[in-house]
Every structure is written in C-alpha cells, then in structure tokens.
Amino acid sequence: MDTHETPLFELPEPQPDTTVFPFGQGLAEAVDGGFVAADWAEALAPVEGKLVSLARELEARRASGERILPAPPNILRAFSRPLAEARVLVMGQDPYPTPGHSMGLSFSALPQVRPLPRSLKNIYLELHEDTGLPIPAHGDLSAWANQGVMLLNRVLTVAAGAAGSHRRLGWESVTDAAMAALAARGGPLVAILWGKDAQALAPALGSIPIIASAHPSPLSARHGFFGSRPFTRANALLVQAGGAPIDWALPLVVPRG
Template sequence: MDSTPSLFDFPAAGTPAPWDAAQLHALDTLAADPLSLLAPDWAQELAPLEDKLCGLGAMLRREYDAGTSFLPEPTRVLRALAAPLSGVKVLLVGQDPYPTPGHSVGLSFSVDAATRPLPRSLANIYKELQSDLGIAPATHGDLSAWSGQGVLLLNRVLTVAPGAAGSHRRRGWEEVTDAVIAAVAARKQPLVSVLWGKDAQKLAPLLAGTAVIESAHPSPLSASRGFFGSRPFSRVNAALAEQGAAPIEWALPTA
C-alpha cells in the first residue's frame, strides 16, 4: 500500500459514505468495460488483459452487492491510468491504497487536498523533499500536480477493504500492474523509476535497462533506515536530464 500499516499512519477507520449514481455506474463499468476508463494508449496496451480487468471489476461488484465496500471509490480505481502512457517519464510505486476511508484517491501516496492530518508516510516524503531540494512541505496531500507532469503514481494493488490494509493482495491486481510497469519500461522514452521499500524493489527485474532509484520506504517504521537522506527528487531530475528530458517541478501548488 502507500505506507506500511501502522497506528502512526491511520486514524480509526470509519464507514465510507454511500455511493451515488455516478459511482455505481463506474462500478458497473469496471465490470463490463474497464478499458473505457483508461487513456486510449493504455486501453490499447492493456487490451490483452481486458478479461482480467472485467473479472476484477466483477469481484468488486459482488463484494458491494454483499455489503462489503472497498477503496478508493469506483471512479478512482483506475485513475492512475487515465493519464496517457506516452507522457510517463517517472514511475513511483506504492503498495496498495490507504485503507482509511476518505484517504485513498487512486494515486499512490496522494490524498485529497482536504485530508487532515496527512498520512505519516506522506509527511515523511515532504520532509525528505525539503531536505533534498529545499521545498517547504505542502499544506495538503494532493499529488495530482506530479501526475500531470508525467509521474505515474501507481499502487501495486489498486483496491483495498476499508480498515484492512493488504486485503486485496493476490486477487489479480498484481498481474495488471506488472503489465503496466513492463509497458512503461519497454518504451524507447526517458524513464526513471522510484522503488521505496522491499515490496517495490521486487519489481526491479521488470525495469531492467532503465534508470531505477531505490531506498527504504517512507513509512515511519522504516524512514530512518535509509529513506531520509536518499535524495530521490534531485536524483530523479538528474537522471531525467541525462536522458534529455525536462525535470519534474516537485513543488506543489497551494491547495
């Protein structure tokens, strides 16, 4: 998930708000036509996995019908792949979505701009960003400005049960995100991947031949064991420059 589950990261889970008609329509689309929720080039790339995606959507529909919710809300499950594959130049891998209702927004490590307090992992990311590049911590946790610059904020698993970190692992999402990562790596375009923690680092073979930055995870359980001081943001921009690509503007706009 976005950060190792810990009492330091997550307040007590509550009950997600009931879904409206738009969310229910998105849930049905996840089961019937998931490729329509993706950027066109992602839809083309993942077409061989359409049956797998439909099966995952059907699983989520069954759970909802049985009274079991999931996070993020249906319109955001495939959000990371709504931006074009062609624009990706940085891959930042999370584990699975934040399990606290209201936190997960479909982009790894990101939360809604109104979310307070910030998850501790995200606060540690901001702390390292300030140490690395002198950028003061943002007052919000919305990382969509990074996504808009070609940073693919991809969770390894795209859904989770509320309050149950890791609950949707080994249900099939890993096959989908393996394909996503392999597709990003196979292009002849600039790419830098950031793998925080041992789970993410297991993906390194899929990224062979591309620039990869590894360190400990920003979780409060591991940040002091190699994340702090790793300078991932300046290293990403240096690696992009070496490949002839423009740097990422890591400073986030005021919410």
C-alpha cells in the same frame, strides 16, 4: 496506501455505494469515460478480461457489505494520463485503508485529509531536504501526476480498515502489464522504488534507471529513506537521458472548489 498505513481514526458508518466500476464492461468504456488514456488502454488490452473479472469480484464484495477503496472512479486514476507522457514511475503497495484518504494515486491523499498519512509526511520532509521546496498543507500529488509522474500502486483497491486485503485478488497481473508497457516504451523514464516490495519489481523494468531506498514509512524511513535524495536524483537521470526535469513543487494550499 500500503501495509505500513493503518486507519487513523474509527471507521465512519459506511454509506451505500452504487457507483459503477468504470472498467466493468471493458477498457473502451473506461476510455470513453475519461478514466483511462487511450494508449494505456492499448497497453492493458492483454489484461482486459482480468479487469472485467475484478469489477465483478469487487461488486460481489461490495454487495456483501465490504467497503471498497478508493471510490470506483478513482481506481484506475494512475492510467488517466497518457503512457507516452510518463517520465517517473513511483511504485506503492496498495491504497490507504482509511475511508476518505485514498484517491487512486500512490502515496497521494485527497486534499481535505488531515492529518496527513505518515508515509506522505516523510516524503514531504525528504522533498524539502532534497530540493528546498516548502512543505504543502495537503496530500494531493496530482500536480506531479500532471507532469508525467506515474504514481502507481501494485494493488489498486483495498477493503476499508484492512491494509493489504486485496493482495492476490488479481491486480498484480494488471500492474505487471503496466510495468511491461513502460519497459517496452523506454525512456526518458526513471523508476523510484521505495521498500523491498517495490524493489522486487525491478527486473520487470528492464533497462529503466532505478532509484531504490527504504520505504518512507515511520518504521523504515530512518534506515535509508531520509537522505536518499530521490527527487534531484530522478531529475539528473532524466536530463542525462535527454528528457526534461520534473518540477517537484506542489501548491501549498489546494484551492477550494
């Protein structure tokens, strides 16, 4: 999901991918397809042209042989739940670069991924220490997203095997617009910013309360992430603002089918 995560195994032979990028014709198409919530489409309208041009750029890269992650239907997954429901923002950097891992939500992995990405393992360790909740056997954080935890990466695509490869492609203007919309909407809302890259975005969030610590990467987790208690702190801030806390419990096993 970020530059701290390198591919965990040799890349498999790419399969031809002709899936349409669901934002290639604009946000109305993405809303109609269920890829973007209507209020998010309204908030992202100022960068609709950028999304269309990004789709063209990604299509050109794919035509030249680059493998784009995550799968096109998942690229805007962080915007599939309504803006009005957002209660916690967790900022990541970019998708996991290992094929089959990224699924459009920051730090989250597809249910079948084994072993879990190392940053996610550390998040689970802190979750257990902070809340006492058991550690699930999978990396799917959809249960958090369904409660209004917006798991947003700064950059929404990556080339397989090349972490950070789509930085400065143009996604930053899209996520800038998203953060501006969250700041304008206001609370109850809490931002969790792990690492210096995420924390550099703090000014864009206005008066939204921020929980900041080191990144959960193995390179930095022991330098301020472990022991930071982001989950209980976020809930305390939500309740203080008159909101409902997040149930951070995840299904221990994702049901098949």
